[in-house]
Amino acid sequence: MPDLLIELFSEEIPARMQARAREDLKKRITDGLVEAGLTYASAGAFSTPRRLTLTVQGLSAESPTTHEERKGPRTDAPEKALEGFLRGAGLTKDQLEVRDDKKGQVWFATITRPGRPAADIVAGVLDATIRNFPWPKSMRWGAGSLRWVRPLHSIICLLSDESGAQVVPLEIEGIRAGDTTRGHRFMAPDAFTVTGFDDYAAKLRRARVMLDSAEREAAIRQEAANLAFARGWDIVPDDGLLSEVAGLVEWPVPLMGAIEDRFLTLPPEVLQTSMKEHQKFFSARNPKTGRIEGFVTVANIETPDDGATILAGNQRVLAARLSDAAFFFENDLREAKAGMKAWAEGLKSVTFHNKLGSQADRIARIAALAREIAPLVDADRDQAEEAARLAKLDLRSAMVGEFPELQGIMGRYYALEAGKAPAIADAARDHYSPLGPSDEVPTAPVSVAVALADKIDTLTGFWAIDEKPTGSKDPFALRRAALGVIRLVLGNNCKLSLEKMMMKPVAAHVVGQAVRENAALKYAQLIPHADDLGVRVAALNLEAEALKIAIAQIESAHDDGNLSDRSVSLASDLLTFLHDRLKVHLRDQGIRHDIIDAVLAQPGNDDLVQVVNRATALNDMLQTEDGRNLTQGLKRAGNILAQAEEKDGVEYSFGADEKFAETDQERALFKALDTAEPAIRKAMAQEDFPAAMQAIAALRTPIDAFFEAVQVNTDNQILRRNRLNLLSRIREAGRQIADFTRIEG
């Protein structure tokens, strides 16, 4: 059983691509080998910045010989058919045999494929793997036409067993596979030969290359922790950075430095982001002060001066970066203190989306909306509006210009500097949340109001301009915004009517859109002269004027309650989208989609808190035997009624009278309904869904007994009508709670 060693040695592979490339190499090669009839015991893939390596152990030495039997045309078929069959099988006529078949005599071919030695198969599979490797981006180099992530320099392809190692003959675009590689670019640049994986890994280590990225990660984590410990600091954990850094070095040498005192007043997020994004440094925190006071950089080389030159260089670069950051921060603070008017002004010229206006337009909409939402989430109206006006101003700050990922975080610092209440400042930081399914949901009322307003404006805006997500395409992250609304509402128990809340912003977008299109049309007519500054300014003013008219129209439309049909249908479409996201969300929490459907079919389905409470209570009830049987009873009642109503052309909905009851079971059902109905109504009015479920579950026994004993469709029309009307009371009781016809099973 030979072992296979493959190394693809190239110029530096981007760190972010290495993990995926290891998997792809392993999968493509082993799949190819197996497909060709080989088996293997185990395989492992490794990467460094300059190499992708695969070891396959216990590979079969050759593939087995196979025989395939193929049925051909009948012996009396035209010659052409036989020729085609022979071509396909790669045989001549004398190699065929004739066999009897149901329909007569038929040609049969037996195709024998002799086994192939592993080396042949490996060469073919490796060639195809290299040529078709799924790099996210690949390139050509020199005068060749081969594509790889960066220039490919050498290939090891070696089969080894007890008798020794054998290079698999293979040549791709002038690169001949061999048994040599090189060590660390600077510390051990010479070529050396290897005889198998163990020899390869051991020699690489001597040549200052740690082959396994997991080992490099562990070494970095360990050494960084040691360095920090010596100073009484902790490393701020960052797995993403760790894996990236491990992909940038073959021989990790962590070095620790301190941040100069003059930079320690910068917000920790700024220090951390700047060091991580620009320098790929780990941050070290002093637990005594809670501040970020140091860093660990990971060099790729051991030097005679123990990294002193490298560390000094990195310190200098960091100081230059942090001077920039400090300069930005000071300027930003000055602007913040002055009220951030310049930023607000600047956002007028930043386009949010060309059909949805500028960031300033967007902020104005969000502020108006936040004011409306505020009382529904126990926030102060004025605070919510002010928070919304401030929340995005930091987009114009120098710091966020440099580090977009600090948006909101800087906004909080600047709002505090401007003397705003902490609740307002926090909203700047928190209103983007929740960003993902695991991101925390804001709970402070002002933050909730602004976060909801932000997301609802986005959703309604893109709905109004018909930019809904389709399939896997969701360029404006609207699914995330919808999930954000859902999680905000549920996480804060916000009782509100979403449809009503979305109606006005939708209408505003629809009208704004119409006006903007009109203005764009006028602007387009001026375009031939658009380079003339004067005309451009006139056109911009014209747009501003048009927007003022739009806003006036929106106001009046709202006052009249005169919303266009389009707005109504968009809002309802958007609600359906939110419901779909809600289903996904609840399914993840173990609630079946049919249960959610049964609840969503009820009125009030845009109050998500109520929907979820109902669905949860219903779900719980359906876990019980009573619940399941009750559902059957309700469905049965519903079906009998539906048939009768269709046949008779009337709706049975009123007038069941106990005096026409013939049996004890009927009378018992009347009694049970007399008790259950007010209990359900009361529980529903109080939104005590478990109590409502309990009340309706109590009907299970009388309903079962009723169906057991009573024939509804009797010849006596008075009795029949009475019983149908009785069934309608059951149906009504169920409808109070959910549309049980949608429950499956």
Next chain:
Amino acid sequence: MTSPQDDRMAKPVCFQDVILRLQTYWAAQGCAVLQPYDMEVGAGTFHPATTLRSLGARPWAAAYVQPSRRPTDGRYGENPNRLQHYYQYQVIIKPSPPNLQELYLGSLKAIGLDPMIHDVRFVEDDWESPTLGAWGLGWEVWCDGMEVSQFTYFQQVGGHDCKPVSGELTYGLERLAMYVLGIEHVMDMPFNAPDSPIPLSYGDIFRQSEREYSRWNFDQADTKMLFDHFRDAEAECTRILTAAEADGAGRRIPMAHPAYDQCIKASHLFNLLDARGVISVTERQAYIGRVRALAKACADLFVTTDAARADEVAA
């Protein structure tokens, strides 16, 4: 007397020392050492020795300093690192040789950065120039955490696939030299040797002009005139490109280079207008698209000329 080896390893003492060593080094590697292009450009890549010569099959190897202008980067000479006028060192070799990384590391040694005591790393950075319709893959090269060069394998220029591929190296000279010389503020950097009879710092030479250009770029440039010039350059470029290829005497002389000059002009005018803040976010894309269209048309014409064609190589 010191040996040449010692000379090479001794640290440079001033800005021009760094430049001279790069010139000497790349000349020794067989590059034609060209002079800067005599027009305003945003980067060394715009020099026709790179943009046009990376097209077509003819082998090429050139190195040069290119003064580069980025009007929006002006800081009145006050920022330690940012300038609206600075120098790039550019190396372009086609086809890219297999040892280009080693050649590059040799150039670092030549300016006193010994990779055995520094931490030199190749960190992914893909290059794209929307104005030139060009892109390539490569790295930014880090030395002790600082970006000292851009290293790119051109894949496409002016919308044409690069066949063969050129290897391009770009050194930001001020930043690199400041690092080598241990200078904190660019204006403090010695330009010539500090022990010269008349020692001159970078600031002695450029502080005044940085201030003046910053003012002009940001506040004073006549935008109406710049818009007119942009249109003129665009029109002239198009006219040159669409002119009959044969001259009065019937000789085929397509004029790719003169047309490309107009494209460079348009690009720089756009940069000036951008610095003046009169180009909105949406218009930006449109202007970049207009310059790219010119660059592509120039490339289309250049590849039909003798300077680009492979058959000329065989001859």
